[in-house]
Amino acid sequence: MTVQWILAIILLILMVSVGGKKGARSFIALFLNFGVFLFVLLFMNDPDINPIILTLIACILISCISLFYISEYNIKTLTAFISTIVTTAVLLFFILMLTEISMIQGFSEEEIEEIGAFSLFVGVDFVKIGASMILMSTIGAIIDLSISISSPMKEIHFHHPDISRKDLFRSGIALGRDILGTSTNTLFFAFFGGYMALLIWFKDLSYSLGEIVNSKVFSSEMIFIGSAGIGVALAIPITAWITAYFLMRKRDKRIEG
Template identity: 35%
Template structure:
């Protein structure tokens, strides 16, 4: 017991100040999102009672069976001129929960309000208010990131927020100015994201420059290779039908997705190569370029397979619902896979090319910067 007390006393007081501050922020933000209905223009109602729930078995022409539940709900408005008044709602959800969720007492929902001939309020549910759940998940992510990464975790969190803002602004710019290609806008965003992320996390040092150069070279080389292959094959086998609802050229949008999707994996390879080789140099300044190359190749072999698999599963996993939807409605396997996997597999293959190419690019780029550091030393 005494040992535990001594250990707690020796912990930096700043650590406890940070933990205390984050705890206060968490509680304050949770209270805010629980009582922030006044800041929404759309009516919000809290479910106070579920009066009845019926169920009906249904089946479609392909004999896919499901159960549809109908909930009759009494809710109380939390904002607007009719705040505090009760209204009746109806919610339908299926056993599969494919569209509407099952609602419970105490949940907040977005509604559209109407009144009947007797003056009683009724309405329709448009969406579920999920900011509490999103806040809790976000705080868990922040706490884990700070606990594991500490100061670097904080930098990574800020960098992630900045990158999200950059991508959002890039998309808004494309929507506002339709005469500029999305691929061109995203190319600028990729350069900005790479430089800001690496400099912010690692600072202005030689290994940061090596990682940034190798990341940008690997990303744009894979982009040009993908564009060349699609041009050479006249885009045969690529199904752009899933983007048919867009009023913009799907090819440019697809290539912009390839660029952004591969950036994370390529950046990870570039950073891993740069950090590992510079660590070897710092431990032994007399290490030869031959040994650095041999070590870099081994490092690349170790991370190449894992990163390629991660990229493949990340892309393909998003198509599972669409695959099930097609197959359950008697679509053929060939048609289902060609419609849903052609774009995702192309993105995964393009990212894999970028990962493989970034290994030698990162290797020789890092050795170049190490050589410069040797000369200055």
């Protein structure tokens, strides 16, 4: 038995022990989302397929799996799903603009030796590929933040059914503020933790601080982190407003009925 299987079994046992049925669904959702990721990779290099459209479809599938499959269909998962899609669509405009202006697409000079034996005419738009990478890296954090806001807001509305939409929205914003700091830190360390070897390589190449900061690889990572932070920040008011709107509309329909 390989180490990967042992880790998977330990993870399954822990998730089922702690989360019960929902923990088992979460474990299965990991593999389903991994399947969506493989689907994106297989079709990303097809020049006839727009990477942005493909990534948006993948984000919708990942959101459905992470929300509706794990927590089932209800008002909080519905509002979190809508908030995730709206936030992703708004974030896409920032990402396309940043990747176009910063010109971080393509390969960096540090990668010349590794790709020297291959043809550079791959026939794909690296601006769109870069935007797709940022979206795929950010979608998990946006989903997590959206459900973390919509679920407590639903509980607040349940225990205080007479609360106004404005006060409920303010409660959602207050919840988001508490989550914002930890979410951005999580994204920051996740990105830089994955590129720790690159930073060590920069040190071995005797790069100065200025060369590191101005390198294409470092700049792209900073743009990734900044875009992810923008997505997380945007998700807070969007989720708070959408959740408050749906909960109030549901209450009004119940009163009228």
